[in-house]
Amino acid sequence: MVNIFRWSWGLLLAFFCLFLVRVFLPLPFANEILIFAIYTIGCNFLLGRVGFISFGQPAYLAVGAYGTAFYLFYFGSNPFVGILIGVLSGVAIALLVGPFFVRLRSDYFALVNLALAVIMFYLFEKILAKITHGDNGLWFLTNMTSTPIIDLGNPSDFFIFTFLLAFGVWALYKYLDDSIFGACCLATKTNEDKLKFLGYSNFNIRWLAFVIANTTTAMAGSLYAVYFGFVSPEITAPSRAADPVIVTLLGGVGTLYGPIVGAFAYTGMKDLISGYIANWELFIGLLLVFIMLAGEKGIWGTLEPILKKLIFKKKNSTN
Amino acid sequence: MNTHASPEIIRTDNVTKKFGEMVAVDHVNYSLCENEIAGIIGSNGAGKTTFFNLITGYYTPEEGTVIYEGKDITALPAQKRVALGMMRTFQLTSTFDSLTVTDNLVLSFIRAHKKHSLFNLFVTPRSRHRNNDKIKECLETFDLQQVAQRDVKHLSLGEKRRLEIAMSILAEPKVLLLDEPLAGLSETEIKGVLDVLRLNVSKQTILIVEHKISKVEDFLERLTVMHEGKIIADGKCEECLNAPEVRKSYWQID
Ligand SMILES: Nc1ncnc2c1ncn2[C@@H]1O[C@H](COP(=O)(O)OP(=O)(O)OP(=O)(O)O)[C@@H](O)[C@H]1O
Ligand SMILES: [Mg+2]
Numbered sequence: 001m002v003n004i005f006r007w008s009w010g011l012l013l014a015f016f017c018l019f020l021v022r023v024f025l026p027l028p029f030a031n032e033i034l035i036f037a038i039y040t041i042g043c044n045f046l047l048g049r050v051g052f053i054s055f056g057q058p059a060y061l062a063v064g065a066y067g068t069a070f071y072l073f074y075f076g077s078n079p080f081v082g083i084l085i086g087v088l089s090g091v092a093i094a095l096l097v098g099p100f101f102v103r104l105r106s107d108y109f110a111l112v113n114l115a116l117a118v119i120m121f122y123l124f125e126k127i128l129a130k131i132t133h134g135d136n137g138l139w140f141l142t143n144m145t146s147t148p149i150i151d152l153g154n155p156s157d158f159f160i161f162t163f164l165l166a167f168g169v170w171a172l173y174k175y176l177d178d179s180i181f182g183a184c185c186l187a188t189k190t191n192e193d194k195l196k197f198l199g200y201s202n203f204n205i206r207w208l209a210f211v212i213a214n215t216t217t218a219m220a221g222s223l224y225a226v227y228f229g230f231v232s233p234e235i236t237a238p239s240r241a242a243d244p245v246i247v248t249l250l251g252g253v254g255t256l257y258g259p260i261v262g263a264f265a266y267t268g269m270k271d272l273i274s275g276y277i278a279n280w281e282l283f284i285g286l287l288l289v290f291i292m293l294a295g296e297k298g299i300w301g302t303l304e305p306i307l308k309k310l311i312f313k314k315k316n317s318t319n
Numbered sequence: 320m321n322t323h324a325s326p327e328i329i330r331t332d333n334v335t336k337k338f339g340e341m342v343a344v345d346h347v348n349y350s351l352c353e354n355e356i357a358g359i360i361g362s363n364g365a366g367k368t369t370f371f372n373l374i375t376g377y378y379t380p381e382e383g384t385v386i387y388e389g390k391d392i393t394a395l396p397a398q399k400r401v402a403l404g405m406m407r408t409f410q411l412t413s414t415f416d417s418l419t420v421t422d423n424l425v426l427s428f429i430r431a432h433k434k435h436s437l438f439n440l441f442v443t444p445r446s447r448h449r450n451n452d453k454i455k456e457c458l459e460t461f462d463l464q465q466v467a468q469r470d471v472k473h474l475s476l477g478e479k480r481r482l483e484i485a486m487s488i489l490a491e492p493k494v495l496l497l498d499e500p501l502a503g504l505s506e507t508e509i510k511g512v513l514d515v516l517r518l519n520v521s522k523q524t525i526l527i528v529e530h531k532i533s534k535v536e537d538f539l540e541r542l543t544v545m546h547e548g549k550i551i552a553d554g555k556c557e558e559c560l561n562a563p564e565v566r567k568s569y570w571q572i573d
Contacts, residue, residue: 180429180448181440183422187415194413197375198486199401199430 011174014257015167021264022163027155029267031227034162036247036263038169039220042213043244045173048254049182050209051189052106056113057217057244059120062236064090064218066124066132069231072140074131079144079152083222090218094211102206117241125233132233141229152226162223169216174256176212185209217244249288252298261300325353327386328494328524334373334383336366343369345548346383351494351526358527358535358556361545362568367528368410370545371498375407376400401430404493408500410528412479416472420463420482423471424454424489431490453489460515461485476503484512494524501534513538532560 022030039061046052067089068082076082101112124132132138144153151157176182184205187195192202225231243266251262266284273280291298330350336343344366351357359367372378374385376397384393387403395403415423425448429439432453448454458464461481466474471482484500501509516525516538529535532542542559544552546568552559559565 175444176441178444178446179441180425180443180445183415183418183426183445184440186417187426190417191413191415193377194409194415195426196397197377197401197407197409197413198427198490199398200426201396201398 008171011167011170014170014260015163018166018260019163022159027159029271031155031159031162032267033260033263034159034166035220035223035227036267037260038162038166038223039217040244040247040251040259040263041169041173042215042217042220044248044251044253044255044259045176045216046209046213047245047248048258049177049185049189050206050213052102052206052210053110053245054113055110055241055245056115056117057214058236058238058241059113059117060090060093060214060217061221061224062117062120062124062233063093064221065225065231065235066221067218068222068225069138069140070131072143072225073138077143077145078147079226080147082144082226083219086222086225087215087219090215090221091211093218094214098207098210098214099203102203102210114238114241117236118238120236121233121238124236135232135234137230137232137234139230144226144229153229155227158227162227165219165223169219170256170260177256181205181208246284246288248298249291249296250284250298252301252304253296255298255300255304257304258298258300261303262298265299325355327351328353328388329374329526330386331370331374332384332386334370334380334385336369336373336378336380342548344373344380347545347548347550349543349550349553351524353493353524354521355541356520356525356527356539357541357543358529358532358539359543359545360529360532363530365545366548367545368498369548371407371496371528375405375496401490401492405496406487406490406492406494407496408483408487408498410498410502412476412483412503414471414479414483414486417470419468419470420474421449421454421458421467423482423486424457425449425451427486427490428454431492457485457489462511477505477508480504481508481512484515488515488519492523494526495519497525497527499528499530501529509534532556 018034021033039057042060043054043057046054064086068086071085072079072082097116101109104112125134141153146153150161152161184195184200187200188202188205195205196202221235224235247259247262247266249262250265251258251260269284270280273283277283327350331347333346333348334344335346347370359370361367369378373380376392376395379394384391386392387400387405392400392403415426418426422445425445428451429448458467461484463478463482463485466478471479474482480500480503484497487495487497500512504512513535519525527535527539536556539556541554542552542556543550544559544562544565546564551564551568552562
């Protein structure tokens with residue numbers, strides 16, 4: 001019980017800060033950060049905990065988004081059901097491609113995921129154009145019924161829902177970090193031979209991690225779909241494939257709150273700098289180079305030890 | 320070869336492994352009995368590690384079979400061999416650098432003592448196992464309490480080696496295969512490790528590869544000498560070391 005409290009304080013604090021974003025900054029900004037953070041945590045987990053870098057996260061994002069979109073456009077009107085279906089589509093695709101992908105070394109893994117994103121793009125743009133309406137995309141904002149208590153059509157309710165969902169996601173990843181499975185992931189990243197000779201199956205552990213990470217990614221896709229009431233193949237455009245990796249590096253690889261900090265910084269800079277300079281991506285690029293050269297720790301990776309020290313000192317002085 | 324009354328636990332029939340043209344292990348017939356404490360020596364490149372790798376499933380042999388408790392395991396993946404009770408260490412110390420010493424032990428302990436299931440991977444947090452008596456005892460035996468909470472990447476080579484042996488012993492395997500477990504250890508550390516191994520002797524079959532025979536001579540019941548991929552002597556330590564073949568190729572004296 002004591003343990004639970006100890007770890008959940010950090011989590012509560014983080015989400016309290018995130019809630020301040022909602023209070024002090026515009027709502028669309030807050031919503032975008034939340035979804036982007038959820039989008040990135042899967043990528044962060046794969047890279048930081050399992051040692052897989054993926055340049056194809058939009059593929060899973062798109063599967064989630066289209067899963068939700070198909071349901072809301074053709075079959076039903078309840079956005080919660082839509083999100084559930086999007087998430088399940090994510091589980092399905094990850095279960096399906098996982099066994100082939102997780103056998104690969106990290107560099108090939110990055111590329112094969114990129115290839116999948118390209119395939120998805122053409123699938124949704126051309127091959128399935130009859131049902132996806134190609135580049136025009138699917139519009140279903142008006143199809144969604146308003147649900148009691150939390151109405152996802154209302155941006156402010158949407159924030160509450162996404163906020164709670166994100167809290168759940170972070171609690172889950174925090175829990176995974178402390179589980180035996182979390183140790184297995186780190187072990188498969190650093191020394192797969194040894195793990196094998198302790199009797200674990202690297203394949204199973206990686207596959208499972210892959211499914212967990214990409215289900216989260218698909219969940220972000222579903223949230224995008226419901227939030228905008230619109231999905232087009234643009235969501236899996238290969239030119240955006242590196243986004244989650246960038247945010248991961250920006251925030252700090254393998255840190256729990258890196259994705260939130262990274263999403264905040266990325267979205268913030270995009271909105272801020274693009275007001276002054278057209279090529280805001282150039283600025284992000286330069287920042288990334290700087291972060292890499294400064295020790296690859298990312299923003300949160302740099303801040304965390306400092307904050308810890310501050311809090312630790314305070315505790316010592318009160319004792 | 321069955322000098323003991325106890326049954327055979329591992330047997331290899333004509334196992335062969337080539338690297339390109341080079342035959343690293345050449346038609347080796349070997350058998351190990353339950354509760355035997357055996358050693359393999361040989362000069363650099365004799366094929367000892369490769370032979371280990373064939374037994375434990377790191378490589379599959381190009382020719383020949385590996386039998387474990389009467390079952391053919393030649394094609395069985397390494398992790399399944401572990402489940403049958405085979406545990407090995409590596410010549411170059413192999414541990415999980417980004418985990419703490421205790422968590423390294425926890426991983427080994429869980430796999431061996433809890434039923435290996437999804438449930439156990441997820442439901443119990445690591446911290447629950449950190450205070451396990453067996454793990455604490457193990458930390459003590461190997462003199463690792465001081466560094467228990469430290470990440471393995473900050474340990475010295477000697478500490479890492481002790482940790483790796485601790486991990487393998489903690490799993491309480493039926494057969495323990497140690498590849499040069501004493502290399503890089505100080506005299507006192509060597510004594511410590513051998514003492515722990517002695518404690519386990521009654522429960523386990525142990526196969527040790529060692530470069531310098533002097534360190535383990537008293538400990539072994541049986542010795543095998545390898546040279547250029549072949550077994551050139553096998554039997555009591557004394558006899559082996561004095562065999563003319565061995566004198567020529569291992570000691571390099573005529
Ligand atoms: N992966 C590999 N690829 C190519 N050749 C290899 C490989 N592993 C071992 N060899 C070669 O096989 C031969 C046997 O090597 P092995 O490592 O089994 O010897 P060893 O008896 O363990 O020697 P040492 O005492 O140095 O550990 C050596 O000539 C070595 O160069
Ligand atoms: Mg060797």
